[in-house]
Amino acid sequence: MIRKLMQGNEACAEGAMKAGVDFFAGYPITPSTEIAEILSRRLPQAGGKFIQMEDEIASISAIIGASLTGFKTLTATSGPGFSLKQESIGFAIMTEIPCVIINVQRLGPSTGAPTLTSQGDVMQARWGTHGEHTIITLCPASVEEVYYLTIMAFNFSERFRTPVILLLDETIGHLRESIDLEKYDHIKILNRQKPWVSPDKYLPYATEAGEPPPMAPFGEGYRYHVTGLVHDESGFPCTGNHAAIDKLLKRLNNKIIAYLDEITLYQEVKTEDAEHLVIAYGAAARSAASAVALLRREGVRAGLLQLQTIWPFPEKLIYQKSLGKKTVLVPEMNLGQYAGEIKKVLKDKTLLVPISQIDGQLLQPRKIMAHLKGEEKHA
Numbered sequence: 001m002i003r004k005l006m007q008g009n010e011a012c013a014e015g016a017m018k019a020g021v022d023f024f025a026g027y028p029i030t031p032s033t034e035i036a037e038i039l040s041r042r043l044p045q046a047g048g049k050f051i052q053m054e055d056e057i058a059s060i061s062a063i064i065g066a067s068l069t070g071f072k073t074l075t076a077t078s079g080p081g082f083s084l085k086q087e088s089i090g091f092a093i094m095t096e097i098p099c100v101i102i103n104v105q106r107l108g109p110s111t112g113a114p115t116l117t118s119q120g121d122v123m124q125a126r127w128g129t130h131g132e133h134t135i136i137t138l139c140p141a142s143v144e145e146v147y148y149l150t151i152m153a154f155n156f157s158e159r160f161r162t163p164v165i166l167l168l169d170e171t172i173g174h175l176r177e178s179i180d181l182e183k184y185d186h187i188k189i190l191n192r193q194k195p196w197v198s199p200d201k202y203l204p205y206a207t208e209a210g211e212p213p214p215m216a217p218f219g220e221g222y223r224y225h226v227t228g229l230v231h232d233e234s235g236f237p238c239t240g241n242h243a244a245i246d247k248l249l250k251r252l253n254n255k256i257i258a259y260l261d262e263i264t265l266y267q268e269v270k271t272e273d274a275e276h277l278v279i280a281y282g283a284a285a286r287s288a289a290s291a292v293a294l295l296r297r298e299g300v301r302a303g304l305l306q307l308q309t310i311w312p313f314p315e316k317l318i319y320q321k322s323l324g325k326k327t328v329l330v331p332e333m334n335l336g337q338y339a340g341e342i343k344k345v346l347k348d349k350t351l352l353v354p355i356s357q358i359d360g361q362l363l364q365p366r367k368i369m370a371h372l373k374g375e376e377k378h379a
Contacts, residue, residue: 001180001183002180002181002182003178003179003180004178004179004181005176005177006147006176006177006179007034007143007174007175007176008140008143008146008168008172008173008174008175008176009032009033009034009035009038009146009168009173009174011143011144011146011150011179012076012102012147012166012168012173013034013035013039013042014038014042014147014181015146015147015148015150015151016074016100016150016154017039017042017043017046018147018150018151018184019072019150019151019153019154019155019189020072020154020191021039021048021072021073021100021154022043022046022047022048022049022071022072022073023043023048023049023050023063023066023067023071023072023073023074024039024040024048024049024050024051024063024073024074024075025058025059025060025063025073025075026059026075026076027053027054027055027058027059027077027081028052029078029080029114030078030106030115031078031104031114031115031170031174032077032078032102032103032104032168032173034173035104036052036076039074040052049066049071055084056075056080056081056082056084056085057085057087057088059075059077059081059085060075060085060088060089060092060099060101061088063099064088064091064092064095064097064099067092067099068097068217068218068226069217069218069219070219070220072098072154072157072158072192073098073099074102074154075099075100075101075102076101076102076104077101077102077103077104078103078104078105078106078114079103079105079106079108079112079118079121080110082101082103082121082124082128083124083128085101086124086128086129087129089101089128089129089135089163090129090130090131090133090228091228092162093129093133093162093252094230094252095226095227096205096212096215096252097161097163097226098157098158098161098162098163098164098192098215099157099164100150100153100154100157100163100164100165100166101163101164101166102150102165102166102168103121103125103165103166103167103168104168104169104173105117105118105119105120105121105167105168105170106118106170107358107360108120108121115170116170116360116361117169117170117171117283117361117362118169118333118334118358118360119169119281119282119284119332119333119337120333120334120358121167122310122332122338123337125165125167125310125311126313132249132253133252133253134252134253134257134311134312135162135164135311135312136157136160136162136164136165136256136263136309136311136312137164137166137167137309137311138152138153138156138164138167138265138308138309139167139281139282139307139308139309139310140166140168140282140308141172141280141282141283141285141306141308142172142175142177142286143175143177143179144177144180144183145308146166146168146172146173147179147181148184148187149166149308150166151184151187151189152187152265153165153166154189154190155187155188155189155190156263158190158192159190159212160255160256161213161215161255162212162255162256165311167282167310168282169333171282171283171286171362172283175283192215193212193214193215194214194215194216195214195216195222196214199216199221199223202222202224203234204216204222204225204226204233204234204235205231205232205234205235206233207255210251210254210258211255230244230245230248230249231248232244232248256312260312260314260316263309264309264312264314264317265308265309266305266306266308266314267304268303268304268305268306269289269303269304269306270292270296270302270303270304271303271305272303273301274301274302274303274325275300275301275302275327276300276301276302276326276327276329276372277302277303277304277305277325277327277328277329278291278302278303278304278305278328278329278330278331278368279304279305279318279321279322279328279329279330279338279342280304280305280306280307280330280331280332281306281307281308281310281338282333283333283363284331284332284363285304285306285307287331287363287364287365287367287368288304288306288329288331288365288368289304289306290365291365291368291369291372292304294365295369295372302372305317305318313341315345318345319345319346319347322342322345322346322347322351326351327351327372328342328346328351328352328353329353329354329355329368329371330342330352330354330355331355331363331367331368332354332355332356332357332363333356333363334356335356335358336354336356339352339354353371355367355368355371
């Protein structure tokens with residue numbers, strides 16, 4: 001066992017190194033800057049490349065370009081920078097370019113409060129870029145989970161040939177905890193699937209049985225067209241071919257939705273006999289876990305479903321875990337962004353108890369307990 005005291009942002013950088021990242025482009029922004037600072041040292045030591053770009057749009061454009069040449073790529077930012085990246089995230093979805101985007105959330109809108117915590121970018125992670133698309137978003141609740149989910153973000157990105165978002169909040173990014181680095185050595189690191197056909201027969205977007213298409217790195221003899229326009233299997237635009245458009249957009253969504261069970265990561269605490277279910281993610285899940293433990297001491301049968309994958313939305317899981325419950329509490333450091341999605345799938349809509357907080361402070365366990373007891377005015 002190798003235990004090390006780490007900050008969340010440091011664990012993110014180390015998880016990326018474990019996953020095989022070899023190219024980082026970014027721009028300093030609170031509260032994510034430590035990720036870039038650490039990788040500016042670690043990457044060159046391992047033969048990788050680090051570059052500070054002039055802004056956030058250039059940063060994500062750089063990692064998209066580097067990914068096309070075969071690199072595993074990463075960028076890190078916070079709310080305002082995440083907003084600037086959205087158009088290029090859509091480009092990476094359409095062109096199926098693997099990359100990982102870290103967003104350490106801070107209080108907004110606009111410049112907001114750069115050093116205060118928030119979970120205000122949940123819906124932006126899902127719908128920030130335009131068009132009908134599916135995105136994978138992971139959300140850690142501890143420093144150890146940051147390390148683990150960073151590795152999984154890279155694996156999912158390579159496995160499904162897609163951008164993946166790792167959504168931290170400031171509390172988790174700047175928290176320090178002792179973690180066991182060897183605990184996740186068993187995870188197989190996935191690398192990019194290259195084509196098995198010769199360059200003259202290669203179609204960059206041809207698939208078999210719905211699997212993501214193999215991806216040839218630029219510079220290895222494979223020449224193909226990359227465009228953000230709708231395109232056919234050759235990569236060339238097909239804006240006049242409605243059947244081809246329908247096929248492409250459905251495939252881009254289905255290649256992720258079809259593997260929802262594989263992508264959905266979560267933890268449970270005392271849900272087997274729970275009468276009251278708390279569903280939470282990120283730092284709010286830490287408070288929820290404490291609230292559940294305290295409620296159990298008082299004889300209240302509470303349980304926690306902690307979501308590590310928040311997008312694609314785990315509708316089936318939430319529906320099943322909510323059956324038979326007296327209440328479903330959803331604590332968030334926003335005005336109920338995820339609670340609204342959960343309400344849509346509950347058999348009994350009146351079960352939902354949304355718990356919101358947007359003052360830049362960590363939501364406390366006593367607030368969750370007070371809502372369950374009907375004492376929220378005193379929380």
